[in-house]
Amino acid sequence: MRPTNFPPLSRSRHFNAMENVNVAELVERLGSDEDAVRKMAVFKLQSNIGDPSFADLFIAEGGLTRLRYLTLHASGNTLAYSLTSFARLLDVDKGWECVDEELVERIVELIVTHPLVNILRGAMSICVSVVSHPHSGDRNSPQPDMFGFRALKPAIAIYPQFLEMLVSRLSSADHALCANALQLINSLMRDSITYDSEAEWPKFIQRLQDLGVIRAVYVLMQDSALQDLAHPLLEFQSLTKVLLRKWKEIPLNQEKAEHRRALKGIHLASTKSVDDGNAIAGGNVNAEKEKKEKGEDTKRSKKHHPEKWRRLGFETESPTAEFYGVGFLGMMDLADYVRSHQDEFQKMLLEQSSKPSRQRCPIARASLAVTSILYEHFEVDKSDMDDSKNYMLMDSRVSLDRLFRPLLLHWTRLHVAGLQAFFRLWKATAAEMDDLDKLVELVRILIESVVGGAARTKEVHDVEEELAGFEYQRLRELQMELLELTYEDAWGQHLSQVREELQHEALQFVKEQRTRCLLRGAWFSIEKDVAASGAGGGGRNAQFVQLSHNRRYLHFGTFNRDDYGYDGRRVPELDALPEKIDLSTVSSVVSNISTETSSSTTARQPATKITIHGYSSTSEKHSRQPSTTRERSGTGAGAGTEIILLTLRPSSHSEASEWLDGLLMLLNQQPITAETSKLIDLVGNYGLKIRLLNVRFDDATFAGEVPVVPSRKGLDEDYFYDVCGGV
Template sequence: MDDPPDVATLIDGLVSDNERARKFAIFKLQTLLGDPSFAEAFIEGDGLLPLRHAVLETGGNAQAYAFGSLDALLELDMGWDVVDGAVIEKAVELAVTHPLVNIVRNTLTLLVLIVSRPLSKARRENEEGGGVYGFRAIKPALDHHPSFLESLVQRLSASDHTLCANALQLVNALMRDAVANGGEHEWPKFIKRLQDLGVIGGVGMLMRGDAASDLGSPLAGAILEFQGLTKVLLRKWKEVRVNVELAEHKRALKTIHLLSKPNPYSPPAPADANGDTSGKGSRRHHPEKWRRLGFETESPAWEFDETGYLGMMDLVDYARRNEDTYQKTLMEQSVQPPAQRCPLARASLSVTLVLYEHFEIEDTATDVDAEDPGSYRNSVQERLDGHGNVDKLYRPLLLQWGRLHTAALNASLRLWKAASAENPADFYKMEELVRIIVERIVGAAGRKTEVGLVEAELRSVTLETARRWQMEGLDEVYEDAWGPHLVQVREQLQRESLQFMKEQRVRCLLQGSWFPAAALSTQAGAGGVAWRYVRLSHNRRWLHYRNYARRGDGEPVLADLPEKIDLNSVTSVDSNVSASEPAAAVMNGNNSSSETLKDGGLPPPHDSVKGPTTNTKITIIGTPPPPPPDSRHNRIHYSNHNNADEETTLLELFPQTHYAASEWLDGLLLLLNQQPITKETTRLIELMVDWGARLRMLNLKWEDVDWEALERRVKGAVVEPREVPGREGLDGPEGYWFGMPEA
């Protein structure tokens, strides 16, 4: 391998009349100047002026190599002496007009280095003219080439990814310098100019492109830097306090007012000394000029304290983007009672804060540092190196802030109307709903999700869906906040709910039910259906029953049921209820056990039953009771038994509905201190635990419960709200009573 030429040879080549020698020297310099020791030797050998000459006078690939060599020097913070107005002018000119990609790439890199040159404040003050750095260094050249910024934004859609990266790096450098050094009123104008040229669309396209998935590429770093700078801009706008004395802020407020198309206001004329009011009235503002738009008072400036100028920008942008909707909404609100009007302006500011929190603008550590912009690039690279999920790293929807604000605000207005909300009591509740739908819809959007799809989802989300998301989110929120305490609450509610269901199921047994007795059908005669009535004794120890040829119209009393089973002798209860329970009925919840409290789970009237049509069976198994001591026949029969402790079937029941089967099977199991097994019972227990936990977490009162939602969850149980019973007229603790909503 040949040794690289020495510094003197390369410098001689730069000034040679031989074009081939010049090209060779420039080509070699591009790689060699990356070595600091070689760069120092090159400068000491007076190579800067020949390099400057090559930058200005050569063309084609030689000029591209010359700019690349100068870039290598500047990256080492060397060679700034030759970067004068002529070099900058040439770089800007080539960046705008030259067709060769390699030349444009290197000229853009040069401009990036100039705009983001890391200079200390002392060095800037000591250098004549303030030194060569920042936007002001290239501004004279930009004045000669007014199309530079437009061509720069167009480069973002180039097919060459390195060119895209260089163009975006220059955009980032210009934005950072504008914010740091452009002055309070200048940087917003410059940023708006870039946005008007389409920089948002260009960067958004790069974010969604396949090239951005290569996290090790310069393009990925430039994209993430732009995303961070966007957050910085949003934070800067939020920090600007609204001041109606400033012409720009006053103009923005006036725009909000005029776009609402206010009706002309003529105040009543003051009466003269004779009481005559026919004179011309004085010109005054409408008494609800700003409250009509949704502000709380007639001095709206203070209401932007939380959102700053960012909130004002969003409200103005909404009014401009949706002028017809804006006017129609205000007109609809004006005819509503004051309490039912949705405060549009406050809702807009609320959406601004929701988006601000969602994108974690306040938490971003992307401060603009004019002293050392390289430190920011290093932090970007660290985030790239430590992040593997591209979809979570890039947030292209952040760049569509205005469209997201418009869509979320329209959703907020629509949900307010659907919920019949009232101001001010429900304002913060609706704000929380908007926060939830933004988190669900915007937060779930991937890197390649188009903003139009997100807007469509925000337009179609319903109040019921938003509330369901809200309830689902409660578990996660309180699990994080309460942890072990929440587990204890659920365990306690589980025990209470199980005890409640045991009492309800046992009450069904105490009430009694009719069951067709398939084994007795042939004994009923004339093809009739044999029926069995079963009822639990009041002391919950005996299960009484009796067989009938036909089902009676009433409920037999316990004294008319001579047959009985001692529950102490029952060892198990077997059934096919769980297997035969209609899945669709359980899922749809067309009925619930609360209905069986009214009819005891009775089958259809006996005159409509043609035979025992059920295949659901409950088998009560246990040991037979010993015969009475005074019965010789029974003693003989018992003595002939092979094993007095052998289990046998004590009773069979054929429930007509799966609700009755659930009540009797689980009721018997609970009496035996066993766990319920049917889906119906377990579903109701889970429902009570779930609602109990939510009510405790929300600290709701009885009258605060959403009974319509509860009715939908129970799916069939008609639950009516009732007033909390008072204690008026009751004496002593024994006089206390409580009421439950009837089924």
């Protein structure tokens, strides 16, 4: 039951349930002669006008006319609240009948001339709504075409500094104002790209770029408060992709004046290097001058160089078709490089002209390849809505660094840096024309590594320096890692099997290498000399140990150093070695050699020692060595008391690794030193890389497709089958 002191509900006496705002009274206050009353009324209005039902009642009460009047004539906070109210009214798609040329001009004027942030925000919001409104317009509007970018053009003609002021607002300390300004720039760009002619929208985009919009947005993308500007920044990034995609989709056409001028500019820049080269070769500048004076130069200029385009790196003398994959975007990138690095371009052409054709770096094709690499790297073909969806789905605290790609905005600089990296690799590898695809793949890996691995806050000049200084050897290592991962994904179990086979082959290879060291023999210090004079040994006698040719016995003997030379150049004959150990009686080989680190660890130990344990045979000569035994299960003939059969004291860590692991592998045990393990891995990995480099990726089990069975149509029975060769 409604209280009796409340007036009956009607259109003229409606109360908002949440704010208890009387619409009719509010509208009446908007027309008050007192500014304070108007200011309070419009202040309340801005918090309620976003409700569509409230907006309908407000318009029905005649409030729209009064709000428009305040928007045109008010000042201070009253104006700020009016602009905010009008912007929110347009957001709910109401009030379009009041949008006319006078209102738009007022909004543009405020954006250009007014310094207050709260007024600028509202004005920019209204502008965004006007530009973003569908071009069909409202049928009830007296001016249905007052929407889109063209609605602003008459006002911009009066205030030509509009775009400049708009871009300057991107540097404001107020993040909300930055967001409003960028949102308006995005709306202008999208409308121009969508509705302007092919001749007009590139000019507008170029105008924005000249005003510094790229640098301003790049700085905002690197800012720590990125989340406050996430949506307009993400839209600008998406629009950048839209632009790149549109340029790529425009086929190069020499019938178009702009395209013809771009090609001509590249050609003219190249002719200077030819003239300079001819002048240097001829050595007669005066003669050239005389020819020009006589008109001979005119005839020469009309007769084109027989390789006018091929010498620039195109494949044919009809370059238009070679832009098919990258369109006018590839033409722009090549033209930008030639224009901004003309001296480098001409110098390189001059250098290449002295080389055989197969060794000349194809500058043009390299440029087109880098454009294509960047296009794929930044996923330009990806829908501009995908980034927004990802942003909504992902945790913003984690996703921002991965979602935003500030380097995309510096496309031209990355293209130049990638192209220069291509030139550097071409020279470093002494590449020839047949190597073009391999070089392109290296540049692709380079860009994926450097540009793809760059943090959001990394400056573009640091990326350029890294691209310029990336070592070729490191790049090749990356290539092999990626190649292995690629085949791992494609072949899975097959590649694992190949790796296991190669690891086994590597083990056998190293086993043979270690065994050959034992077959060659080596000198070792005698234990008593080591004890007397230190780890290096200082006695005159030394022990020579050698494996027998049948690999069953270990022969050894003690000799005077002076007789054979301790440097290892002269060694005793195998028959001259008086003692031997039957390897079938050896139970174990132990050592104090480190199994983890290199010689630096061994150097801290007093002496490197390899001890061969075994079981005594019928001969008593081995029992002369002192026993420091422990019970073991034997691998030789019978069990018994284990004794030390022989002690070796290698002079270096490498020699210790060779002998310790060589003996272990002869006993069919696994090697244990880090040096041997590293060698096995090295041999196995090289074997795998060699196999990968000699197999095309397309060979991977037909990539899941069954090969077509050839038809027997037209065949007779006149054939034979060779067991070795097939049909």
